[in-house]
Amino acid sequence: MKWIGCGVAVLALLVLATPLQAAPVKLWETDGFKGPESALPVPAEGFAYVSNIAGKPSEKNGKGFISNVALDDGKIIEIEWAKGLNAPKGLALVNGPLYAADIDQLVAIDTKTGKIVARYAAPSAKFLNDVAADGAGRVYVSDSATSTIWRLADGTFEKWLDSKELNNVDGLLAQSDKLIIAP
Secondary structure: OEEEEEOOEEEEEEOOOOOOOOOOEEEEEEOOOOOEEEEEEEOOOOEEEEEEOOOOOOOOOOOEEEEEEEOOOOOEEEEEEEEEEOOOOOEEEOOOOEEEEEEOEEEEEOOOOOOEEEEEEOOOOOOEEEEEEOOOOOEEEEEOOOOEEEEEEOOEEEEEEEOHHHOOOOEEEEEOOEEEEEO
C-alpha cells in the first residue's frame, strides 16, 4: 500500500504489481486536514499518522499538528492528536517515539499520549523535510533548503552529510545498510 498526501485530502491507493493495471485504485479519501504533508501507516494499530502544516511550510506559527486516521475507511480518529508543532512534515517511528521534521528541529512525540517529549535543534537548518530510521534506531532528517542530512544517534543530533551534491535532498529511505536519497 502506498500513502500519498495531497491538497486537502489524504488518499489511500492500492498499487497492483501487475503490468496490466497501470493506474492506482482509490480506496478512500478524507477531508478535514490543514495542509497534510506526510502520512505514516501503522498497520498493526490500524491507523496512520498524518502531519498537518496548518500554515506556510516554513512558518513558525505553533499551529502544526499530527492527526490519526483509520486505515480501513479513512475516518479521522483524532484531528489534533499531537499539537504544538510549527509545520511538521516527514514522520518516522523509531523504538517507541514518533519523530517529525519541524522546520529547524526534530521533534519526538510519545505515541501513547501525543505529547512532545523532546526537541532536537538543528541550528543552521532552514527546511527540515523528510525523516527515515535505520534498523539500529538512528534517525535521519533531510534539510531541503541547505542540501544537508542530519542524524540522531545515541542521543546526539548533528549534521551527518552536508554537500551541494545532495541537490536539495528531499525524500529519505533507510533500507538495510543503505540510505536512499531523493533530491
